[in-house]
Amino acid sequence: MLPTGWHRRRMEVPNRRAEKPLIQNLNVIRVTRMLANMWHAASLAAALVLISANAVSAAPNIAHFTLPNGMEVVVIPDHRTPVVTHMVWYKVGSADEQPGVSGIAHFLEHLMFKGTEKNPAGRFSQLVANLGGQENAFTSNDYTGYFQRVPKAELGKVMDFEADRMTGLVLTDAVVAPELLVVLEEQNQRVANNPGARLGEEMNAALYRNHPYGKPVIGWRHEIEQLGRTQALEFYKRFYAPNNAALVIAGDVTADEVRELALKTYGKVARGPDLGPRRRPQEPASEAPRTATLTDPRVTDPSVQRSYLVPSYATAKPGEAEALDVLAHILGSGSNSRLYRSLVIDKSLAVSAGGWYQGTALDQTKFGVYGSARPGVELAKVEAEIDAVIGTVAAEGITDDELSVARTKLISEAVYAQDSQAALARWYGAAITSGMTVEKTQTWTDRIAKVTADEVRDAARNWLDKRRSVTGYLLKGNAKPAEKRS
Amino acid sequence: MTMRAPSIRRGGLLAVLTLGMALIAQPVFAAVKIERVVSPGGIVAWLVREPAVPLVTVEFAFRGGASQDAVDKVGLSQMTAQMLDEGAGELDSRAFQQEMEKSAIELSFRTGQDNFHGTLRTLGAHRAKAFDLLKLALGAPRFDAPELERIRAQTLSGLERETQNPNAIARRRWWEAAFPNHPYGRNSGGTIETVAKITPDDLKGYAKRVFAREYLTVAVVGDIDAPAVGAMLDQVFGGLPAKATLVAVPEAKPQKLGQRIVAELDVPQAVINFGGLGIARKDPDFIPAYIVNHILAGGSFSSRLYTEVREKRGLAYGVSGSLLWYRSAAVFAGSTATRNDRTKETLEIIEAEIKRMAAGGPDADEFAKAKSYLKGSYPLNLDTSSKIASQLVQIQLDDLGIDYIERRDQMIDAVTLDDARRVAKRLLDGGLLVTVVGRPAGLTAKGEGG
Numbered sequence: 001m002l003p004t005g006w007h008r009r010r011m012e013v014p015n016r017r018a019e020k021p022l023i024q025n026l027n028v029i030r031v032t033r034m035l036a037n038m039w040h041a042a043s044l045a046a047a048l049v050l051i052s053a054n055a056v057s058a059a060p061n062i063a064h065f066t067l068p069n070g071m072e073v074v075v076i077p078d079h080r081t082p083v084v085t086h087m088v089w090y091k092v093g094s095a096d097e098q099p100g101v102s103g104i105a106h107f108l109e110h111l112m113f114k115g116t117e118k119n120p121a122g123r124f125s126q127l128v129a130n131l132g133g134q135e136n137a138f139t140s141n142d143y144t145g146y147f148q149r150v151p152k153a154e155l156g157k158v159m160d161f162e163a164d165r166m167t168g169l170v171l172t173d174a175v176v177a178p179e180l181l182v183v184l185e186e187q188n189q190r191v192a193n194n195p196g197a198r199l200g201e202e203m204n205a206a207l208y209r210n211h212p213y214g215k216p217v218i219g220w221r222h223e224i225e226q227l228g229r230t231q232a233l234e235f236y237k238r239f240y241a242p243n244n245a246a247l248v249i250a251g252d253v254t255a256d257e258v259r260e261l262a263l264k265t266y267g268k269v270a271r272g273p274d275l276g277p278r279r280r281p282q283e284p285a286s287e288a289p290r291t292a293t294l295t296d297p298r299v300t301d302p303s304v305q306r307s308y309l310v311p312s313y314a315t316a317k318p319g320e321a322e323a324l325d326v327l328a329h330i331l332g333s334g335s336n337s338r339l340y341r342s343l344v345i346d347k348s349l350a351v352s353a354g355g356w357y358q359g360t361a362l363d364q365t366k367f368g369v370y371g372s373a374r375p376g377v378e379l380a381k382v383e384a385e386i387d388a389v390i391g392t393v394a395a396e397g398i399t400d401d402e403l404s405v406a407r408t409k410l411i412s413e414a415v416y417a418q419d420s421q422a423a424l425a426r427w428y429g430a431a432i433t434s435g436m437t438v439e440k441t442q443t444w445t446d447r448i449a450k451v452t453a454d455e456v457r458d459a460a461r462n463w464l465d466k467r468r469s470v471t472g473y474l475l476k477g478n479a480k481p482a483e484k485r486s
Numbered sequence: 487m488t489m490r491a492p493s494i495r496r497g498g499l500l501a502v503l504t505l506g507m508a509l510i511a512q513p514v515f516a517a518v519k520i521e522r523v524v525s526p527g528g529i530v531a532w533l534v535r536e537p538a539v540p541l542v543t544v545e546f547a548f549r550g551g552a553s554q555d556a557v558d559k560v561g562l563s564q565m566t567a568q569m570l571d572e573g574a575g576e577l578d579s580r581a582f583q584q585e586m587e588k589s590a591i592e593l594s595f596r597t598g599q600d601n602f603h604g605t606l607r608t609l610g611a612h613r614a615k616a617f618d619l620l621k622l623a624l625g626a627p628r629f630d631a632p633e634l635e636r637i638r639a640q641t642l643s644g645l646e647r648e649t650q651n652p653n654a655i656a657r658r659r660w661w662e663a664a665f666p667n668h669p670y671g672r673n674s675g676g677t678i679e680t681v682a683k684i685t686p687d688d689l690k691g692y693a694k695r696v697f698a699r700e701y702l703t704v705a706v707v708g709d710i711d712a713p714a715v716g717a718m719l720d721q722v723f724g725g726l727p728a729k730a731t732l733v734a735v736p737e738a739k740p741q742k743l744g745q746r747i748v749a750e751l752d753v754p755q756a757v758i759n760f761g762g763l764g765i766a767r768k769d770p771d772f773i774p775a776y777i778v779n780h781i782l783a784g785g786s787f788s789s790r791l792y793t794e795v796r797e798k799r800g801l802a803y804g805v806s807g808s809l810l811w812y813r814s815a816a817v818f819a820g821s822t823a824t825r826n827d828r829t830k831e832t833l834e835i836i837e838a839e840i841k842r843m844a845a846g847g848p849d850a851d852e853f854a855k856a857k858s859y860l861k862g863s864y865p866l867n868l869d870t871s872s873k874i875a876s877q878l879v880q881i882q883l884d885d886l887g888i889d890y891i892e893r894r895d896q897m898i899d900a901v902t903l904d905d906a907r908r909v910a911k912r913l914l915d916g917g918l919l920v921t922v923v924g925r926p927a928g929l930t931a932k933g934e935g936g
Contacts, residue, residue: 080538081869113787122788129786130855132862149866181800188755189803189823193652297752298650301643336583344636345580351643374639405587412590415609418539420870 062428063255064438067262069271070243074428074438075258076250078421084155084251085422087147088162089429091246092239094219095141095212095280095363101231103219106139107183108232112146113137114175116168121175124161133158141213142362143433149422152252156261163265166240169233176229184225187218195296196303196474202292203472207307210281211363241272246432250425278435283309283364289466295477301351304383305370306471310357310463312365314435321359322447323455324367324463328357329406330398330456331389332369336405338389339369349377349385362435367463379473390464397457411445518868520878520888523712525719531704532878532888533715536871542613542708544606544620544718545875547883549701551597552674553735553814554692558683561676563602565634565641565684566692567595570604572633574622579633582619591616593623599670600735600813601703601883602696607872610709613718621722624697629686638681645678652757652923656821659747659921660759664740670815698730699723705878707871735814739763743917745933748926756829756924757821760836763916764809764816765909767884774901774909776809780856781848782839782914783807783820785863788855790839795822801832811884818913829926837918844914847907861895 063075094105115121128135133150148158191197201216208214218224247266249258286309313321332339332355343353353371369390371382417423431441521533552563571586571593573579586593589612595604604624608616648654658673665671675681702723706715743762765775783791783806795805807820824832848856868874881890922929 078538080536081865083865083869125787126855129788130858130862132859132864132866134863134866135787149869151862151865178798178800182796182803185755185801185824186803188825192754193823300646300650334583334587336580336587341580345632348636351640372643375643405584409587409590412609415540415590416592416607419541419872422869 062438062442063258065255065259067242067267069267069269071262071266071269072246072432073258073262074246074248074432075253075255076248076421076424076428077252077254078250078424079252082152082252083149083421084152084249084253085147085149085425086155086158086162087145087248087425087429088166089143089145089246089248089433090240091142091244091278091433092144092235093140093142093433094215094217096239096278097212097215097235101223101227101235102215103183103217103224104227104231104235105144106218107180107224107227108235109137109139109144109146110179110183111171111176111232112165112169114169114171114179116165117170118164118168119161124158124165127154127157127161139217140430141217142435143430145426145429145433147425155249155253155257156265159261159265163269166242166245166266166269169236169240171229171233173229176232180224180227183218183227184221187221187224190218191216192221195294195299198296199292199294199305199472199474202294203305203307203470206290206292206470207309207366208283209286211283212280213361213363213365239275242266242269243271244275246429248425248429248432250421278362280363286467290470291473292470293473293475295475297476297478299474299476301372301375302379302476303370303372303474304379304386304471305368305474306386306469307366307368308464308469309364310367310468312361312363312434313359313431313440314362315364319447319451319455320459322444322451323459324357325359325410325448326403326406326451327393327456327459328355328367329410330402331355331393331460333409338393339371339386342389343371343382343385347385348374349382350374353382353386360430360434360436379475383471390460393457394460394464398453400453403451403453403456407448407451410448414445518874518891520891521712522888523706523715523719525716525724527720527724529699529702529704529719529723531706531715531719532882533705533710533712534707534874534878535709535711536707536874537709539871540610540709541871542606542608542610542616542706542710543871543875544704544706545604545872545879546702546704546723547601547603547879548696548698548703548730549601549813550696550730550732551599551601552672553599553669554696554733555669555672555674555676555680557672558680559676559688560672560680561641561674562684562688562692563597563696564675565637565681566689567597567602568637568641569629569634569689570595570623570627572637573628573630574619575626575628577622578628578630582622585615585619589615591619593620595623597674599674603879605872605875613710613714617718617722621725624693624722625725627689627693629689631686634684634686634689638684641675641681642678645675645681650751652751652753652755652823653821655749655751656757656759656921656923659749659923660761660819660919663742663745663747663921664761664817664919665738665815666741668738668815669735670738670812694727695731698727700728700730701732702726703879703882705875705882707875707878738815740815740817740919742919742933744919746920746922746929746931748929748931749921749923750925751923753924754826755823756826756922756926757823758829758833758836759819759821759921760807760833760918761817761819762918763913764811764818765913766816767811769816771905771909771912772809772811773897774905775913777853777856777860777898777901778843778848778906778910778913779807779809779818780860781852782843782910784856786859790843791820791822791836794835794839795824795832799835801825801828801835805836826925827927829922829924830929833920833922833929840914840918843910845911847910848903850903853903853906857898857901861898864891864894 065073097104128148131150131154133148135148137146150158205214310324311320331337339353339355343350350371351374355369357367358365369386371386373379373382523531523533555562573582592607606616606620662671765772783789791805795801802822802824805822810817810819
């Protein structure tokens with residue numbers, strides 16, 4: 001449900017610094033998945049059938065409760081090391097911004113490190129650093145998150161600090177101005193310097209004609225340039241409150257410990273006004289396939305990619321999102337996937353090819369396919385073959401072997417996810433701030449195990465319809481061709 | 487497997503990624519029990535048993551990475567890494583991939599300058615199959631021609647793309663200039679010319695020379711006991727030749743310090759790489775140097791460079807530096823990216839901060855905070871099987887001893903402020919080689935040949 005390419009496709013924007021290169025070519029997105037957990041006994045049983053007997057030992061249950069002020073709490077115990085991952089997720093992202101101030105959710109996330117009345121700038125970060133801890137923050141379309149990873153004994157302290165900055169932020173123009181420059185450099189690094197990312201922005205804007213997912217999470221550059229202290233504080237006061245937040249803690253803790261600490265810290269923050277349901281303008285029916293073409297002298301291999309508007313886990317009918325996950329795996333994940341085998345291996349049309357599904361989203365989401373042409377191959381041939389592969393699955397369905405391998409792979413990745421408390425915390429945090437529930441997340445593997453071949457074929461038939469899509473072409477050429485008017 | 491990003495990472499990256507972990511210990515972690523397992527056949531592995539999660543992770547390295555590639559076949563080591571899961575023994579590429587998929591086995595290989603690395607992850611219940619596949623991959627790789635051509639096409643595509651990527655250009659130009667006529671100066675992924683020449687026989691030759699028991703390092707983490715690890719070691723690695731055939735890599739130091747190279751590329755944001763002399767991992771000054779680097783340019787969001795370049799002036803999204811160590815060289819290397827019209831200013835600030843640190847060293851407060859950070863961050867970096875396994879391999883490659891984790895805090899505590907000041911000068915006073923890629927306003931090349 002959460003491909004790692006997620007960061008890019010959802011334009012989830014981490015705040016401070018990235019260890020890895022931030023910018024990759026779109027053509028080589030690797031759609032590995034970081035999937036559901038297996039703590040739940042029922043999931044366990046289902047998975048065992050598919051994976052192998054006795055593969056999985058029993059694991060503790062996740063605790064889920066709500067504080068009196070409305071703050072949701074999820075606890076994921078992992079007692080292997082004396083460390084905790086502490087995350088606060090706000091149920092607000094770039095899709096909740098008003099028109100004209102795109103990027104304010106992300107800019108505010110940066111500004112959240114500028115201190116409060118009680119804890120001036122740098123004090124919280126210094127505490128985390130003195131402990132040898134890690135901290136960062138990230139913004140997506142649907143949520144904004146802040147986290148620290150610290151020794152378990154220090155959990156109460158970081159909760160205290162994080163609770164304080166839920167409502168205590170103080171901003172001066174002196175700190176806001178340089179941070180805006182930082183964000184503009186971040187935009188340069190992620191987007192302006194990268195032709196593939198620039199095309200991605202264009203495709204998104206064309207796919208979502210009415211829904212705010214069409215805006216970049218980082219914002220449109222001309223609007224970022226105009227952001228300031230006032231808009232940031234307005235957004236902050238409106239959306240940052242315990243009843244619009246979820247606390248997710250994974251690591252060497254128990255639910256009781258967390259409950260006690262949470263009541264002493266977050267529990268003391270006053271409930272904010274009721275924000276009501278998160279309703280964004282929805283997409284109209286679409287009749288015309290769209291295209292976006294970006295030419296840049298720095299492009300080397302021409303590539304084609306397509307995004308389809310499809311249901312997310314939050315909007316799908318029962319079983320449909322699971323079928324889309326299985327479909328994405330069969331079409332586009334790994335060297336035995338249909339797209340890779342056909343385009344890269346059998347027909348030697350492409351150097352890379354694949355597909356992905358971003359299931360975690362509050363509103364209608366994206367299913368993507370892509371191919372990057374081999375030297376000398378016309379891009380039209382690559383696109384035609386992608387169409388042919390999708391057409392075959394829609395017409396003839398998939399084999400039982402393919403279904404079985406895909407289910408095994410998806411479910412086993414949920415077992416692998418048990419190895420990382422931080423990965424589990426992120427997975428649950430993203431789910432519950434994107435319209436899903438803890439319970440649905442826990443039983444995800446059960447439902448993957450029940451996906452049928454017919455459902456996968458129907459998912460291709462119903463949703464991979466060109467009229468619901470944007471096709472993007474990344475081409476080598478003059479960046480700014482003379483405008484032609486006729 | 488597929489879609490392997492043909493991004494060509496130089497060996498340094500591995501060192502960067504493991505650097506934080508290579509240093510840091512915490513009393514709580516002394517509790518982690520590392521067993522030294524010797525197989526019946528005499529192969530050694532370090533094991534951490536972790537029955538809580540039903541997984542087994544095997545991490546291993548053979549000495550002899552990209553630095554073993556001949557000048558006209560640079561990229562061979564990396565190509566070998568990409569080809570090892572493309573068929574072995576009776577299994578062609580498709581069958582091999584299917585076997586992995588059916589049992590959800592994850593197998594991957596990568597190369598650095600000094601070592602060739604592999605990682606196996608499997609559910610405990612499928613470990614027998616997983617070990618079989620790993621044995622096949624290492625002992626009987628097929629290197630079939632169609633697969634080689636496919637991987638070659640992907641590699642060439644990645645190399646082409648790198649010619650337009652400011653980060654890749656800045657990095658390459660730096661290493662080429664710093665290590666002329668030395669393996670470390672070559673891009674470990676090769677060049678368009680050298681990759682075009684690699685043959686199946688070259689791949690076979692590399693595997694034969696490097697995949698040997700002589701310089702093998704193994705770590706295992708997960709739900710498996712010592713006898714099973716011993717059996718695995720003999721099964722997987724026992725059939726490999728006893729001796730490796732490696733070419734010596736001469737000791738080297740970064741050259742052209744004091745020079746600046748500017749490469750034009752039409753991008754709004756210029757990329758800057760800077761670096762100079764490092765300090766060897768075995769040098770007694772390494773830990774003081776690591777503390778100094780942390781204060782100047784290191785990981786938490788409080789370094790001098792981060793404060794001056796990002797926090798105060800908003801010149802960049804990120805700026806950092808690291809100590810890198812190889813078997814035959816040590817380097818201090820850093821990077822940032824900033825708008826073209828302020829690149830000159832950014833570089834001047836970085837150079838001034840490095841000079842200031844070389845001249846005066848850290849102050850007492852930042853020194854104490856850095857030590858606290860470096861000690862505390864260890865367990866946080868060891869919270870998954872994969873991270874622990876990588877760390878155990880790195881400790882062995884660096885020859886730090888099985889009790890290193892327990893000794894680490896003391897080693898950090900033993901560093902005095904005077905040590906740090908002396909080592910700051912030693913580390914940072916030698917001048918910088920700088921590469922800049924973009925359209926930096928008012929910034930020109932400096933030094934011979936420019």
